[in-house]
Amino acid sequence: MTVDHAAAAERGFLAEARRPGPFGWIFSTDHKRIGLLYLWSIVTFFCVGALLGLLIRLELWAPGRTIMDAQTYNAVFTLHGVIMIFLFIIPGIPAAFGNLVMPIQIGARDVAFPRLNLLSWWLYIGGAALAVTSLFTGGGPPDTGWTFYVPFSARTTTNVSLATVAVFILGFSSILTGLNFVTTIHRLRAEGMTWTRLPLFTWSLYATAWIQILATPVLGITVALLFAERVIGTGLFDPAQGGDPIMFQHLFWIYSHPAVYIMVLPGMGVVSDIIPVFARKPAFGYKAIVVSSLAIAFAGSLVWAHHMYTSGMSDLAVMVFSLLTFIVAIPSAVKVFNWLATLYQGSILLDPPLLFALSFILLFTIGGLTGLVLGAAATDVHVHDTYFVVGHFHFTMFGGTGMAFFAAMHYWLPKFYGRMYDKTVATVAWGVIFTGFCILYLSMKIVGMMGMPRRYWDYVPEFTGLNQLATAGSWILGIGLVLMFVNLVRGVLYGKPAPANPWGGATLEWQLPSPPPTENFAHDPVVTHGPYDFRKAGIL
Amino acid sequence: MSENQEHAHIVPYRTFFLVWVALLALTAITVAVAQVNLGPLNVWAALGIATVKSTLVVAYFMHMKYEARLFKLALLAALAILAIFIGMTFLDVLYRS
Amino acid sequence: MHPQTTTQAVDTAFYVIFAICGIMLAGIAVAMIWFVWRYNRKRQPVPLSQKDHNLWLEVTWTAIPTVLVMLMFWYGWEGYLSLRRIPDDAMHIKATGRMWSWLFTYDNGRSADKLFVPVGQPVKIELLAEDVLHSFYVPAFRVKRDMVPGMVNWVWFTADKPGSFDLFCAEYCGVGHSAMVTTVEALPAAEFQAWLNAAGSTGGDPAARGLELAGQLGCLGCHSVDGSRRVGPSLKGVFGAPRAVLRSGARATVTADAAYLKRALMEPAAEIVEGYPPAMPPYTQLSEADLAALLAWLESLK
């Protein structure tokens, strides 16, 4: 744990490739290289998705046509949703930072199935390529929304069929990551790395991976059935052929609700790892946090129909699913309280990673609490499919997982590039992002309460003021994001050398040089203390 | 990695053969039962026999009987989740007004 | 006991839930900011403790949220039940949603593309969909329910004051989704009765009858009569005007005479107006009289 400048000057795994040039990356089975491949592909798609979000906001500046017609708008928000969900947020933290960090955190040299790991990146890229292809072929860009509800999705002439294939492949990629991680965590922990010494980030990946394995196939069959309905006319959801459109919604949400926990659990893991380091205090309630991750993963699989209160399903189902939805809130609450307790009586350094982690807590809490408004049956009837929902999920996904993703970038990139970004600029960028975020999405919640439906290209004039506020917020947010990314990329390329342990972390990755060597550990490590034992780790 | 895993249990031919005979017998039984009208019980009987058959396949052909407890727990978890998915869907389907 | 209107029933749940959430949020935000300020490394160079667990705290902050969420669940469920309990004296109206317009039919056969209701009288709306999912949403009354093909859903509400209230389609249904907007017109009881019984108001004028049909058949969901572009071309001045069309892919210019307009209605796929999607459904079920009325109406759109 002594700062080793000589090692920091080396380029570690960044310099050691088995193949020359780009092939050393795209055919590498090193988990760190795959992690970086994922990271930059994901960031790229995030930027594309965010630009589409910006276009949505521009169109909604005023009622009627502003910059695009209704059909284009529908394609734009569909693409925005599909990119953000399937290409950014679901693979986001697990595939990028999970791959980079998790094997090191458990003291392994790589994941259990390195070649499968590479395959899942290729599938990710293949799925993304197909999704892009679907824009320019067939009947034009899909216009169904990311939820692909039938019968509309079965009838529309746009290229939905190809998009379902893309989603199927992306699901496959996600499954492979999940099964790789579960096996890795079970089989490759270093000596002394007991289950109660696993860093909380790794624990959260473990819980997530199980959802990936058990829920994703249901999405696979759902989109496969939609494909079959469009291509060969097996109308399993077509009322004219005896099918039930609501069954599509069940199958879709059986995956897609658990998927929101695929999105957020790793983010919670990042936050659980960052807070102790910057507060110089062990994670409070380690076991409670672990149990709550598993509880969220399990109970989160039982609440899918809360997206369907108004669909015409039975009232009994409304009651049971509403009740279970509220149960999921409890483990989330436990996590928030434990994070706060970790801060209490610590010695807190407000560096960029912590700033983003704390904004995770605040924004996710707002998102989660508005989730409770949605979980209650009566109130959801009013706000279902309005901008209130749009506000809710941007708070949880962007305010939650997105912020955690940015926190992870500020926390771990110096480790893997051996260079430090400019902390002042990062802090300013954080401030701009936070401000823009609140203006943008709080306006959405209010306009949603007033009754503005989502997926509306045009709206009644009463809603104009709040929509303009939201659009203005998106510009502020955009400026902040650009500032942040430019600063990070500059840091990676030209930053000052970063020491091995810039933040004073006690988990294993901080004991390696920055960047780590290809094989991670010269000798298999023997773990003798918990992940947040700063005294034994010599930090305090 | 360890030696004793490399030389894990080798199932004798005879066991497999007996399992196969049992599976054939169960197939015959399930066909026979289907000819009798038991009302809704027919489906449950068919599912019951199929469950017995699949248990045999999983336990012997797929060696689950000889695997570590982790494998068994994981299998149970997967099946439980599937059962929950089906069961909870029926909360809607059976009780629509 | 029983809430009078759906608005009251739902708003009670809103107040309770927002109050609990507001308090929780304020507590968390204040605690977080206070900790960050008080235990900042400048003020607190070394941590005051290394304490990492406390069973009683865990139990407490599991138990309190449990109670709170059960409370929220209960109010939510109670409010929902009110939405599902129709008063016995509710009046019956049928609502049909289709791409991208509304049709409301009353028991006496009167129909309209706006939802007229009497003030103070509960109404039960039966919800039907012709093509894809739609959703019947009136924010002012806090009611929403999807319209699903092959299924009959319903909502009820009581308008407690006269006025005009927005009625939105809240389930995405394609390019005209955001245009699938109409209003609930709440009229005092007497006025409503007068409206309901004013059958045959169009008299013998075929163009007026055509306008009524255009509302009922959903033409106005896709076509404007003021020259503005919607899903389909505007019908303003269409009669007798030259049209650039695609006939099985080949471009052609035709004059929109009666024969052309009839084809446009009966087999819209035969000629597609250039620059528009082939989205118009065929109206083959039209009677001769209705067809004539529609044509007369089209002719009247100068």
Next chain:
Amino acid sequence: MSGHEHQDYTGAKFGMWLFLFTEVLLFGGLFILYAVYLARYPKEFVTAGSQLNVWFGGGNTLVLLTSSLFVAVSITALRRGATGLCLRLLGGTVACAALFMLNKFFEWSAKIGHGIYPGSAHLRELPPGETVFFNIYYLTTGLHGLHVVIGAIVLIWTMALIKTGRVHANDWVILENAGLYWHLVDLIWIFIFPLYYLILH
């Protein structure tokens, strides 16, 4: 990266099992739909179900059970050093797969000949419940058939590895995993058979 010291048999098998779970849940989606529609259209399912030929379904059940036996025995054979026997058994399995698909081909041809196939005019004229039955029948058995083909390809690939000596008596995990996949195909058929071919009442 997969140097010899990294070989982890238990890990490899565990990974395979996790993959099998995903397959189970993939089919699970179809079984959910089957259950729901059976509950909704019990009579129509019986009418439609009795039009399926028990002999085709039963015959294929025997074929798959036997193929499963072959695969199971082949592992024991390989580990006892009887490589030739192992290869012959695997060949037998692949033959069973071919037989299965042939059977399926005739069965489907007959049905399609009667105008019963997804999207057909005849199918749309049937009562809705029967249409649903045939649609889900084609989808389920079709997806299963796809798995039979994939399973057979995997087994052929494994045979090649055995021939080249990559898989042998002391390193058989690939064969074991390929076998697990094949058994899964059998396992799913064990449920398809009674649910589709044997609902006669």
